[in-house]
Amino acid sequence: MKRRHLTTLMAVTTGALVLTSCTTTLRGxxxxxxxxxxxxxxxxxxxxxxxxxxxxxxxxxxxxxxxxxxxxxxxxxxxxxxxxxxxxxxxxxxxxxxxxxxxxxxxxxxxxxxxxxxxxxxxxxxxxxxxxxxxxxxxxxxxxxxxxxxxxxxxxxxxxxxxxxxxxxxxxxxxxxxxxxxxxxxxxxxxxxxxxxxxxxxxxxxxxxxxxxxxxxxxxxxxxxFRDPLLTESDGEAGEDEHGSxxxxxxxxxxxxxxxxxxxxxxxxxxxxxxxGGLPVLLPDDETGELPVTKESVTSIVDAMNVAFDPADPPRLVFVGSDCPDARSGGPASYCPATNTITVDLPALEELGAQSVDGSGVLTGDNTAYSVVVSRFMQAMQKERGGVALDDAKAALRTACLTGVATVRMTENIATPAGDTIQLTAGDVDEAVSGILVNGLAASDVNGDSVPSGFSRIDAFRLGVLGDQDRCFARFG
Structure with a gap:
C-alpha cells in the first residue's frame, strides 16, 4: 500500500525471509x-x-x-x-x-x-x-x-x-x-x-x-x-524460479x-x-516498501476506505480512547458501534506495524497494522448494513473476509479528498496474512475476540480476497 500526497511518494510493504481413510475423533x-x-x-x-x-x-x-x-x-x-x-x-x-x-x-x-x-x-x-x-x-x-x-x-x-x-x-x-x-x-x-x-x-x-x-x-x-523474497521490477531474478507469496x-x-x-x-x-488477480508482486525500484505508521497515514487509510465503500454514515476516527457502551475497547485499533467510532492507539499500532521477521519466519510490517485499522472500518460497514451480530464468532470471520475485500480494493489507486493516494504494494497481503495468523486482530469481533484457528481466520480472509462483500455476508451471515 503506498500513500502519495502531491509529488511525495512513500510506500508500504515488507522484505522477506528466504527458505529455499477413515476419520477418527480428535483428542484434545x-x-x-x-x-x-x-x-x-x-x-x-x-x-x-x-x-x-x-x-x-x-x-x-x-x-x-x-x-x-x-x-x-x-x-x-x-x-x-x-x-x-x-x-x-x-x-x-x-x-x-x-x-x-x-x-x-x-x-x-x-x-x-x-x-x-x-x-x-x-x-x-x-x-x-x-x-x-x-x-x-x-x-x-x-x-x-x-x-x-x-x-x-x-x-x-x-x-x-x-x-x-x-x-x-x-x-x-x-x-x-x-x-x-x-x-x-x-x-x-x-x-x-x-x-x-x-x-x-x-x-x-x-x-x-x-x-x-x-x-x-x-x-x-x-x-x-517459505515465501518468495520481495523483489523490485528491475531485479534480474524477477519471475525466475518463482515459488509464490x-x-x-x-x-x-x-x-x-x-x-x-x-x-x-x-x-x-x-x-x-x-x-x-491484480495483487502486486514486485516493488517499483524507487520504493522502500514501508510507510511509517503515523496519525496522517492512518487518516489517509480511513479516508481511502470511505472513498472505496462510500458509507452513508462514515465512522469517526479518533486517537484518544473513551468508554464504549456496547463493545470492549482497547488494543491498537477498536470500533464502537454505539458511537460509530474507530479508536486508534497510535503507539500500539506503530509497534504492531514495525518491520521484522521472527524466529519462525513470520513477518510483520506496516500492513500488519493498517489491516487492523481496515478491519475496524469493515466492522462499521457491517453495522451500517445491519441484520448481523458484531460480537460473535461469525462476526470475527466476517470481519476477516471483508478485510480481504477491502485489501483488493486497494490494488487500484484510491484518491482521497485530502489529495492523498492509497494503493496496495507487493508484500502487503503477506503482512496481513501474518498478522491474521499470529495475533488475529484483523479477524476479530468488536470485542477483539477471534476464533482460535489461524487456518480458519486466513481461510476467511482469502474468501474475501477472491470474492466480494455479498459472499462474505452469505458465508458468515
Missing part, C-alpha cells in the same frame, strides 16, 4: 473462546498432541549417508509415513499405482561431505529437495531441518518432506514435468502436502499427530516462512487440506494467475 481440549467454535475444514478446532508419537512405528526406509542421529530418524519416519499414505490413497485421485522414490539422502551442510545430490555437491547446501532425474529425496540435517524443528516443531520437518514428496506424486500423476513452470510445481507440492497433513490431523497416521489448533498454526507459520503458498496448502488431492490437480498457471 476445545480452545475456542466461543461456545460454538467454527471447525477447521470440517474438524473441531482443538489443541492437543502434535509431533512424533511416543509409540511411533520405526522408519520403513533406510537413509543414505545418515549420521544415525535423531534428525535423520525423524526425517526417515516422516518419509515412511508419507509413503504409506500415498500407497493407500494415490489411486483415489490419480491413475495407476503409487511408486516410492528410489533413495533418501542426508547430508550436513556445515561440513565437507563427499556426496552429491542430484549431481551437485551438498557442501553448504542448506536445503531439501526432490531430484526428478534420479527419483530421490534429500535433506540437510546440519542446518535446515534442525532450524525448522526448533522454530515450528517436528511437524514442520514432516511438512517440508511432504512437500518434496509432493513433487514425486505430481510427477507420477502427470502433473509435473521438466517443462512445468516452477511456481506451478511448487504450489502443487504445497497442496499435496496439505492432503497428507489432513490425514495426520484426522488421526490416521501411526507415527504423527497434528492438532487443529496450535499444531496447524505452526505449520502455517512455516509455510509463510506467503498468501499463495498458504492458499495452496489449504486447498489440499480442505478439498483433497483433486484440488491439487486443478493448480496450473491459469489458476494461479486467476487467484493472484
Amino acid at each position: 481440549t476445545p480452545v475456542s473462546v466461543f461456545a460454538n467454535p467454527f471447525s477447521v475444514a470440517g474438524m473441531p478446532a482443538v489443541d492437543g498432541p502434535t509431533g512424533l508419537r511416543d509409540d511411533a512405528e520405526p522408519p520403513s526406509r533406510e537413509v543414505s549417508n545418515t549420521d544415525g542421529g535423531d534428525v535423520d530418524e525423524l526425517a526417515g519416519s516422516a518419509v515412511s509415513d508419507i509413503e504409506e499414505f500415498w500407497t493407500t490413497h494415490y489411486a483415489e485421485t490419480f491413475d495407476g499405482d503409487f511408486t516410492p522414490v528410489d533413495e533418501l539422502v542426508s547430508w550436513d551442510s556445515t561440513e565437507y561431505d563427499d556426496v552429491d545430490f542430484c549431481g551437485d555437491s551438498v557442501t553448504g547446501l542448506v536445503n531439501a529437495g526432490y531430484c526428478l532425474d534420479q527419483n530421490t529425496i534429500g535433506w540437510d540435517r546440519g542446518e535446515l531441518l534442525p532450524q525448522l524443528r526448533d522454530a515450528n516443531g517436528d511437524m514442520a520437518v514432516t511438512m517440508v518432506l511432504a512437500h518434496e514428496y509432493g513433487h514425486s506424486v505430481a510427477h507420477q500423476a502427470g502433473l509435473l514435468s521438466d517443462r512445468t513452470p516452477t511456481i506451478v510445481g511448487e504450489q502443487q507440492a504445497d497442496c499435496l502436502a496439505g492432503v497428507y497433513m489432513r490425514s495426520v490431523a484426522e488421526g490416521s497416521s501411526s507415527r504423527f499427530t497434528l492438532s487443529t489448533g496450535d499444531g496447524l498454526n505452526d505449520l502455517l507459520a512455516a509455510t509463510i516462512a 506467503a498468501f499463495e503458498r498458504v492458499s495452496a496448502f489449504q486447498f489440499g487440506f480442505t478439498d483433497g488431492a483433486a484440488a491439487c490437480k486443478a493448480i496450473d498457471l491459469q489458476e494461479i494467475t486467476q487467484r493472484r
